Amino acid sequence: MSLTSTMTESGQIVTVNAERIDAAIAIQFKEDMRSETEGGASRVILDLSEVKFIDSSGLGAIVAAMKQLGSSRKLDLAGLSPMVEKVFRLTRMDTVFDLYASLSEATAVRNT
């Protein structure tokens, strides 16, 4: 699993460099997110632009990544492809996370 990270004024952007977040890599994703976001910004934007498919294990791993940030930090999601967006909508996870259609829309919102 490959994650890259950039610090910006809008928060820390973590980009997922993979086409899938599925059962085969969910645990690795959760661990990589932990090390990538350790002691970072109060807002983390997860850039999912490259991700074309997510399953319930991947969804669970993103929930876990959000929980391990603790209560004072926030995880926003950006660049959801149609299939990824559908999984979030069907499971009503769109009520838990702030979703942005693109990374530029997410970064237009200032970290508060």
Added chain:
Amino acid sequence: MDLKAQIAQIENLMVASFACSFLATELDARWGVGTVVERLRGMGLPEDRAEDVQIALAEAVNNIVEHAYADTAPGDVDIGCNLDTQQLWISIADAGRPLPRGNLTAGNPADLSVPREDLPEGGYGWFLIRELTSRIIYERNNGNNRLSLCFDVGNSCR
């Protein structure tokens, strides 16, 4: 033969089916689900429906990999597809542990109104399968599981 019977005959000719088998490992499951969905796209399944099938089928196959064959060496997953103008039926067979019955009937989504540290990190798979299918049939015979999922395709599929 009246017109209705003629139409029924033509529609019957448009039934298309195929089968596909693979080993119940995470990586073979990826390949198997991808292969099935690509074939269905090639048979004219609309993209929106193909996405639904990919999501639901991946969950059903993951359950076999993670639960049915949890205590044994991974066995086979056999998938059969039957597509006509109205419905797509996908049967998924394995020789692993039986499916807990509750999974087929528990219809409620996870409670998301809890504090975020209590949000569930799993259990979304069966909910997705139920949301995306119009019928689910589960049979247990001679130590084999067969889960059949039905997707409505309407008349959009040619």
